[in-house]
Amino acid sequence: MAFLAYRASTVAAATVVLTLSASPSWAAAANNPPAVPTSLRVGGIACAPGGIFVGTTGPQVTAQFTDADLGMIPGETLTPAFVIWPAGEPARRIDWTATELTYSGTVFTAVPATLTNGQKYHLKARATDAAGAVSAWSPICTFTVDTTRPHAPVVTSTDYPENAPGGGVGITGKFTFAVAGGDRDVTKFRYSTTTSGLREVPVGRDGRATVEITPTMFGTNVLTVQAIDRTLNRSVETNYSFQVIDHTPKVFDQNWGAAVGEPRTIQLSSQVPGTVSFTYRLNDGPSATATADAEGRSTVVVTPDQRGDNFLTVTSQTAEGVVSPETRANLYVPVQVPRPAISSPDLPTDGTPSPAGQPVTIVLRTDSPDVAEFVYSVDFGNTEQVVTADGNGNATFVHTTRPGAEYLEVMARARTADGFESDTVITGWELTPTEP
Template sequence: MSFGARPPTVLATLGTLGLALAAVASPASAAGGTPTTPTQLFNGYRHCSTDVDRPSYLRTSEGLVVEGIPGITDTTGNSQADMRYQVWPITDPTQVTTVNRSRVSPGFEAPATLPATAFEDGQTYVWRAQTVAGSAASDWSALCYVTADSTRPAKAPTITSANYPPDVWNKGGEPVEFTLSTGGVDDVEGFEFSWQQDLPVIGTNIGDYGVPQPVDPYSTTKYFKRADTLGGSVTLSLVPPTGSGPMTLWVRSLDRAYNGSAISSYSFLVSSAAPTVTPAVPKPEFGDPTVFTLRPDPGLQAKSPVVSYSVRTLGGRNDRTFQVAPEADGTATVEITLDGVSGENLEVTSESANGWVSDATWWGIGYDTTPTVVSDTYPENGSGGGADVPGTFTFTPKVKDVVSYTYTFNNGDPEVTVPADDQHNASIDWTPATDGWYDLTVYGTTRSGIELAPYDYYFTVN
């Protein structure tokens, strides 16, 4: 699972590339143009902060990727330029580290990596960029302020829940209320959480011209929540991913540089609150429209009214999933024609007004839609008749509304279809050319065009 399209490994690769290019810098050709001040400044694929009182907190243990778009005035459109980056501690402007990125195209981001040796954890720094073309240089860009932070939170967060105690069976039906605390770590900005142990990766998409597109991870409320204050706690109201069974929430805290703490987990159990499914008759017949009544779990209905049922059919001719709206008391009715030739199943869940989705109820029925086959001359699983001795085979249905039968001998012969009579039966006369073992395969077809399950009738010709 990832948040954004650029994982940290790709970011590191780009940073290394920028540093390598800086090491082989060579003068660029101005081609008659004048360098202009860089724009679109980013650090660590996050926006540059020009406010000294609100620096960006960034990891610098492997260096810091900085970038901007160089500018140059050129009528030919073929110019290249160099980018010069400088960084120094805000407390000592004399300790300047300079990195060059050579031969870059104006209009595109020109990333370079400021070395890790230029930073000390916990200190604040300022950096700037300049376009260079030959002996000419632009004005310096705006100043960007960064605080180096490569230290993860020292403790894993603590997790508690007031309404779903751990390691015991709880009645479901209402969101789980969690409280996440920092464990005493005072630089935690927020928390990342998921019902899966693999937590999302915070990354950044790269847009046209190489411009990063930073997104505040805390805007994705499915996985992130910012603390009200630095080092503070948060409360979550979450609906579990399934309606019952063992549940585990995985959580880590994040500092301002998105360094993640060790992961904590909270496990609890939720008992079943599935709806009930009742057909109008105990054993619905194949092909008959049948009304089913859906009723919510009483405890679940009391906590939050059911607003919808999701019904999925399995094993029928045209399986589908559809929604059914309930009455005020939570009950609903739905008419379904059961046409699965071997049987059919219904899977039903309920959704409450508060977003709770119950576990599923399964209802199912099996059908034998194969025809009955009888022959006096050639009994099933026996022997009789002989070569050139005719025999009659009679087909009778186990379900109603059969209008024809299709059969073949020994599976390799062409299929033959014969109509059924008014009683939905059919008879055929057949004469074997040779003795030996035979397999008669036959299936019926209903008036609505359903091909029923085939039956294999085995016998031996004397």
């Protein structure tokens, strides 16, 4: 009997073993407690030994929560918990939880109370998983609320004085930012210009920072600067306006409608301080020099020698011999080419159709000796031909219409020897188709 009893107990034990091996692998796994929360930040500022300063009475709190069981055990979650209290007053603690996590990550939450400016606080965090396992508390984060905004910074520059001309496009200048109002907690300056995005520069021990800026446009430029303190509070903006000199000389044509061979009075001016002279050249002619007055201006006379484009090239020079970039102004001489009159002695003018398939003489007339030739088309502009004008600016040509044509259209424009053209004129006649 004793033997039988031994066998029975052995079978029972074997049955238990089989039942356990048939269970899911996670059922036998031990539950791991959550890790201690890390990377606490208050108001966007990372917690640090000795404490930090926060610039708002309603800061956001962030922390990193991790649990090795998340994603490994079905149904596992993590509940972030936080507690905050005024330093030295633990009885006034406030506890709250954030939304449950189903994966490890950063939690964003807000302190559920309005804090007091100037007050020091302690904050810590921990996590609880679905099985009730609780992590240890994070190290205490100490912070002080400081909502006082820094004063607007002072901006100076000797290269680009405020509200005064200086420098030039592409010429780098130095600008100095300085804390104001006795501020001692400003950590950096944020700045931008009319043509650039936001940039930041740290504050030196002397409460200053110097940056280099290279203007990309002439005229009024505005430099905007803010002081940012240890709490990330920003000051009111300081707007520093300065004038970037346009180094290219300016050309003003005093009688722009003058014809070829008529003198033109040209006023030259320069914004560059110390300009003493201008060098100028019309088209491919020789260069000449004109003395500038105390205001950087000079008046010269030039005579365009061709119709249409006449380019005046100008540079300025300072007493130190610095030559400006080149200005190229067009002293355009207006050109008026007469439009041709189109007629034919072979085609009636009363609208009566003429037989198609006949040669007809086309007359192009301007009565202008300036006209050297005509450009015409008899196929609705698909192709163009050229006929030379006589000494009076007139021409004729003969065109044979197609027998089946119902209409003859002539398009023509006059052209001078130097390539200027009139507007296009179109004239047409009805035709009576004939048998080929």
